[in-house]
Amino acid sequence: MVDATLDEAFMRRALEAAKDAAQHGDVPVGCVLVKNGVFLAVGENRREIDQDPTAHAEVVALRRAAASLSGWRMDDVTAYVTLEPCVMCAGALLNARVARLVVGALDEKAGAVGSRYNLLSDPRLLHEVDVTYDVLASPSVALLQSFFSSRRS
């Protein structure tokens, strides 16, 4: 059952993580993982600060959640991401068997969950993820625009 108020509350937490990313010079994207309605892990984009090409918010959060659960399977887990996942992160969510994804803003250039590809809804792959779109998209877009405009100036 989808609880819109709960979805917004967890997405607000993901937006806080996105702000943390911007603080250390990374594109502001955040991800929160929730299992059966209970907070599990949070991650923010850390590519620049860690100089790690795989350290997108979703991968960071999944690694933390797996460490916390002592297990790689994210059954009954919902991922809240402020920006539509890229190919790598969509694949990471599939590999972790995440049950549901809640997306903030769309990424028309590199999004892999509806924009460029729709990788989470392919019955030929080993797993599918239920997706909810457009939860607090506006504050996510505002954060991204502010980050890129401050970098240009």
Added chain:
Amino acid sequence: MVDATLDEAFMRRALEAAKDAAQHGDVPVGCVLVKNGVFLAVGENRREIDQDPTAHAEVVALRRAAASLSGWRMDDVTAYVTLEPCVMCAGALLNARVARLVVGALDEKAGAVGSRYNLLSDPRLLHEVDVTYDVLASPSVALLQSFFSSRRS
């Protein structure tokens, strides 16, 4: 310029890494990263031993290479992988801007570089990767078959 003898030599090193994965109970897949003809990093599938859903051979190798280079950009890097990358790993190779990929065996079920998808040759995405197929595919298939048949018995 592609040097077939060099390609086979680095793929043999990736096959050794795949054997390491099987030793710790992980599906035998290995990856070697090479920059301008010089060995950079190796990784094997560590999902089970690390209980990390993102710890496929390619991601493990990319993280080690980035640490070794103190930088996330894999310009001029060739990745040798014993099995066709999945969606997550194809995305990780894209995000890291790997220049070239050499593939051993195809993965008809989950491969994202020709089998299910062809994610490394999409001009709409931010980067493309030059791909060479079928380098020492047979020993890779033999390793995988031996691993799964020993698990069944």
